[in-house]
Amino acid sequence: MTYVVGGGCCSDASCVAVCPVNCIHPSPGEPDFGQTDGVFIDPQVCIDCGACAEACPVDAISPLDQLAADDHRIAANATFYTDNPDRRSDGGLASWGPPSFDAWTAAALPMKVAIVGAGPAGLYAARELLLRSTAEINLLDKLPHVGGLARYGVAPDHPDTRQIVGVLERVARHPRIHLRLGVEFGRDVDHAQLADSHDAVVYALGAPESRLTGMPGEDEAGSCSASDFVAWYNGHPRIDTCPVDLRGPRAVVVGNGNVAIDIARLLLSDPERLARAELGPAVRHALTAGEIREVVLLGRRGPDVAAYSESEFREIVGLPGVTTVVADAPGVGKAIEAGTGRAGLLTGVRREAVDLSADPLPGRRLVLRFGAAPQRWHDGTLDVSDGQPIRAGMLISAIGFHSPPVPGLPYSDGRIPQADGRVVGMTNTYVTGWLRRGSSGGLGHNRLCAEETVTALLSDASSRIALPVV
Template sequence: MPYVVTRSCCADASCVLACPVNCIHPAPGEPGFGQTEMLYVDPRTCVDCGACTSACPVDALKPHTRLTEAELPFLELNRAYYDDHPHEDRTPMAVIPPQRRIPAGELRVAVVGAGPAGLFAADELLRYPGVSVTVHDRLPTPYGLARAGVAPDHQDTKRVARLFRAVESQPGFSYRLNTEIGRDLHHEDLVRDFHAVVYAVGAATDRRLGIDGEDLPGSASATDFVAWYNGHPDHAADHYALDGERAVVIGNGNVALDVARILTADPDTLSRTDISDRALAALQASRVTEVVVLGRRGPAEAAFTLPELLALAALDGVDVLVEVRPEDLPGDDTPRTRVLAELAARTPVPGRRRIVLRFRTRPTEILGDDRVTGLAVEGTGPRAGEGAGTVEASLVLRAIGYRARPVPGLPFDRATGTVPHERGRVEPGVYVAGWIKRGPSGFIGTNRSCARETVSALLDDFEAGLLTAPADGGPVGSGHPEAVGLDGWRAIDGRERAEGERQGRPRVKLVDREALLDAARSGDRPRRTGALFSGRSSAGSTPAGGNAPA
């Protein structure tokens, strides 16, 4: 098997299109594309040319001869996929759908949210001549969860930023960062000043447990904890007591595994990443030696993906254990089941830090007076009524899912936490993409196909004459004084990466808003006219105006 995909990838089809023999699946148009956890290389037809490695933005593909011991299970994943999905009838990738033509003239679009969904939407729009896009975000920095959500020990996943930098360099692209809709600008301003507005604001809050003790000191959301160790400016000053020996993470999705991994990681290893300096100092002083990950359902229903489970199982110096009865393991002979069975059979090594995956257990109360001391739990499903007891812990983090906030000026379905839409269209001129459109599901690459559908609906409306022209041509270059443009972001990025180079790290993040704005001023100063906003991409083209949150 010449090449192997070794992690959850962006699934944006770059490698699929680069492959001259169409050996990477599922490809665009095939069942599962954009929904599978990863892509798979067919060992029967791969010709070992390496074209896929050059195209992959996150370095997920490796020759089989360069796999580490921890990556060897991905060989089995590839084999198992093609046993079930032989892909005998292959559509040649040279078949290209007709290129869409839009009416001549200017089309100005505001995108609200500078995360993957917003930037993929901008990329789709900028494929057409005459389109300009201004991407807004309430933070001084873009990239959303790709910057503030991906764990610092997953630097390979963060390489998706290369794609985003390419989007930023396109003619017609501009930023207006550090601007909040409802404070600095309003929905009505965007509707007035642009032909269309695409909201890609994500799901910024967490779900709550709804049990007693949830608001005690020492009980927090994993969403906030992840933002803290990633240097999110809203959480730079947060404090987490890591003075106890056990922490509990409630939930068993990928975020729960990320948090467990960071809490038990070797600080020396983390010191070579882009983790927040404040979080690194706290973890260096941490006394946590065990993290228990509680899942309400059984191992077959766990929300974590197989690549993340494999990465966890391969940790060096950390015991990863599964606390489950043999009869609770799924009866199928899949790679996922085999990994779980192997972990369940492991014997812990005395003195090692450990992560314990415990299934069919739910918390009923978080215990403590002035701070968390533990939580009461009970069994669920076939184990209901069993296993009731107490788990001692000084830190409890809930990782049971993200939830979107209502968007001012837009309808909102509180049951699903999304904005009602049809193919991304809320109404002609107003659209949604990403998690605010479909809920918190999918991977980074899922946002590309999601954005493509939304942009298609937007262009349909433009071609049908349903979009209203901006009033007086739009407020080009205007905005509130602290708005940050593309030059300002590049100055922030340059300063962080320069300091990272001095320390042997990818970057050293600026985590305080004022420090970020100070860095932005140094980049925007030569061109600014009373504001931090530099109006256009250095590649050219007049931008639209506006600004908002993500």
């Protein structure tokens, strides 16, 4: 009986490392790793050993016989290998690449390393250093708890994915890690101080700020950013009240990524579903008492390039008591019929003309509107590029995140310029996570990023000492 990877996959790739027959792909190092909805288990090669399920930090892997026959995850796993037959292994060891080892000198160096940021990126970097060196690590974060995005960004109705916080906490408790919480970089300590007292400094500050559309009225009443809204419902210490009145009956969420889907799903969830989510009492009360019964997901581009994952989409369209419709617009129907990219998920979803300038119909509804960019927010009206305004009680911009400049480091377009994790123009200074690659990839993708950065750090450390003559 094969195992199947479910929708909560975080792409941590721990399962890949323990699979004895190399039947889980895409794996780190393959071109499409991080570009698919998680990883997939080849049903023809899986030997039912269960090692992947034991290693999964978010309990996203289940035996096939525990799933319903029509569960979309079964088809998704099988389809990946039908479409990519070259990924099938022979079930033995021949498909594994040759092992590689760091220079032995790097492991024994008496290093002190500072890591700024105790979210997934920083803790994966710490984990790599613990496994591959004897380094002592000072781990700094301005928040009172470790976890970063895993703790304060994962939707509260996804408890399985939130389990990765426990994995990160165990790393932070290692005796070679010295945790310093409540320490803000740029206020309490700067780069010169860290560089003077450490052999290397790794920056893993993430991308905590929302990208904004820049349209007029975006900062007016009734409007807020996704970062503020997500921080509120996840109990982030920087915000304790809802940043926008939950006024209905309609809300607009600008964006077509997983965060936009998360926000829409919580706004449309019924009280019973909200009662099962990991929400604070005040947040749960506010969402339950809210007047939202229709959410418009406004995509600036077409349905074929929507950024949400298949599992997120299937979850929201499967919400009990919620109707999903696609607003008819030029080119949208043709894209759906072509079925390319994410547009294929919309096959079977009803398309209809929707008047969003009038009050919504009774009942709860999700409206997917594509190819329309927001132009101006004023007096409860969102002007849109296609000339069809939307009347709404609230507006949330969820078009992505970016990293602000880091004092003392180079900065360009939301990232730290780097090469293989080495900060350009600086010595013994490294970067990992979203601050390195931009706000792309889920929690587990930080693992591969950290491996590359730590490899560069250890290589540099080895080169600074003379190898013995043998």
